Amino acid sequence: MTTEQKELIKATVPILREHGVALTTHFYSRMFTHNPELKNLFNMGNQGNGKQQLSLAMAVLAYAENIEDPSVLVSAVTKIGHKHMSLDIRPEHYAIVGKHLLASIGEVLGEGATPTLIEAWAVAYQQLADLMIGLEQNLYSDAVAKEGGWTGWRPFLVKQKVQESEEITSFYLYPADGGKVADFTPGQYISLRLFLPELNLLQPRQYSLSNAPNGDYYRISVKKEAGKAEHPNGMISNRLHNAVQEGDVVEVAPPAGDFVLDTTKQTPVVFVSGGVGQTPLMSMLEYLASTQSSRDIVWVHGSRNRKVHAFREPLTMLEAKIGKLNKHIFYDTLDEEMQVSGYYEGVVELDKLKEQALLQNADYYICGPAPFIQKQFTDLAAMGVSPEAIHYEEFGPANLVLS
Template sequence: MTTEQKQLIKATVPVLRESGVALTSHFYRRMFSFNPELKNVFNQGNQQNGRQQTALAMAVLAYAEHIDNPAVLLPVLEHIGHKHTSLDIRPEHYAIVGRHLMASIAEVLGESATPELLEAWRNAYQALADLMIGTEAQLYASQVNKTGGWTGWRPFVVKTKVIESEEVTSFHLYPADGGPVADHLPGQYLSVRVLVPQLNLLQPRQYSISNAPNQLYYRISVKRESGRELTPDGMVSNQLHTFIREGDRLDVSAPAGDFSLKTDAAKPVVFLSGGIGQTPLLSMLESLVANGSSRPIHWIHGCRNQAVHAFKGVVDYYASYHRPLEKHIFYDEVETLNETDPVYEGFVDLNRLPSDSLPTEAEYYLCGPPVFITRQYADLLALGVRKEAIHYEEFGPQLLSLN
């Protein structure tokens, strides 16, 4: 890109800040109108609730703001690359997206979209697309080079379906071809693809792997979301809970994600979760216990009440014999307080915990709703924890930028 073209891109930053979501909303409507087959690739729940449009608008704005030095965005691009490989995004998809993005810029900006501006954005998009394609090619290559690895969609059998709480059910997934499965990094996720009859579409959803690597199967633990059939909430989770039986097959993509346990450190570990956000942390916890780690572990979890508290027995069991493990549980609703198994009433509040439960030298792993992550992140910083030691995973399109 020329210096003049970069200046044109930067000149659009105020417009993107003001009307970025309007632009991306127009883009998605246009793309799905001309290429309806892509509705099978994109999460239609996130289309309906607007999270995908917002996430794309934020990404486009960030790229424009850093057009002089896009290398600062590499961690974000790596994160997106993992999402894309999990959804089987390929180079040909970038050509389709680019075509509709350029057309959307012209249609939304009208006369302001001069030929020079469109050419600048065309070059900027192609540079970004080439970078993403290269990043994703490396991720695909690393997947197939693993024992039991694959790319694209592979059929798995639901061998076991386990009810973990009133809201959460686990699915134990074994490869239908009888072959091995690639080890995952504790904290990574899978994409699962099912047919949603109400939409007559295949819909992918990403679920954290909730068990330690074992080369035999993956476990995903899915919360049944409330909501009407065609609303974003529960579009696929209800399908899994209600209609998927033991013995059924699911299309599954290879493990992906850059939120994972740092296994080369001897520092204490603090796991902080809200609701179903405990699933990737369970994989980390199980891995530490299975490997006989001597690292002090602090498990802090919050949920609505005991009835929806999944994996309570599992964590209790680990805490009973894995001495470095200390747990603190918060319930929004507490019916009775059992002295042998005390819980805190209310939302997770780190200021209510003993100071030695939050060592400043520890590595912290956070997962839960965005508001949960934001609050815990701020409280940890206030307690003197370095931001480099705080790692978090936001389910769905990335909207938080805390580090």
């Protein structure tokens, strides 16, 4: 990429800041019109609520802002690569996306989209595409090299459905071929795909693995969400809860994700979750228990009430097994039975715990809705915790940028 081309890319930054979402909205509409088969790869719920358009706009802006040194985006690029691997995105898809992205730049910018600008963006896009394709090829190679590993979509049998709370149900998934499943790093997720007659589409969704690696099965724990045809959020979760039964077959992609427990450390860990956000943290906690870890552990969780709080009994069993687990539970309201040590009324407030949650050399793992993550990150930073020690996972398209 020439110096002149980089300058042209940087000159589009103000436009992307102001009109980036308009550009990406036009891009997706154009791509799905010309290549409707790609709707089977994308979460149409996130298309309907605008989250995917915003996420892509932020990614394009970040790339333009850092065109001189894209290496600073390695963390974001890695996260996207894991997501693409979990959706079976292949090199040929990049050619389709590139064609429609460049056409959209021309159509949205109009006369401002000079041939030299389009050429600069064509070079920039190919540079990024080559980077992503290489990264994803390594992820595919690693996935298939593991015992029980595979790439693409593999049929799994739902052997058990276990209700964990009024809202959350666990699904125990075993390979339909009777083989093993690949191990994973605690905190990772799988993509699960179902056919939705309402949309006449296959639809993938990502669900955190909520169990420790065992080689035999995966467990996902799914919250039932409200969904509407025009905004299909919750369609997959509702179908899992209401229609998918024990003995049914679903399609699953291999484990992916970079929000993972650092299993090489022996220093303390603090887990902070809201609602169904505890699922990847349960995987981490079960792993620590199964490996008889001696690490100091703090578990902080917030739920609306006891009825919707999943894994209460398993957590009590893990608490007894681990020994060095310090548990703190926040409910919106406490009934008389919960008026005991370790239970708090209101939303999760880490400053209420102070030294009980601030452990020396600890790593902090946060998962939950975006506002929840934002609050806990801000509170930890205010209490003197280094941002490098705070790890978080935002469900859905990544739109949070915390530092």
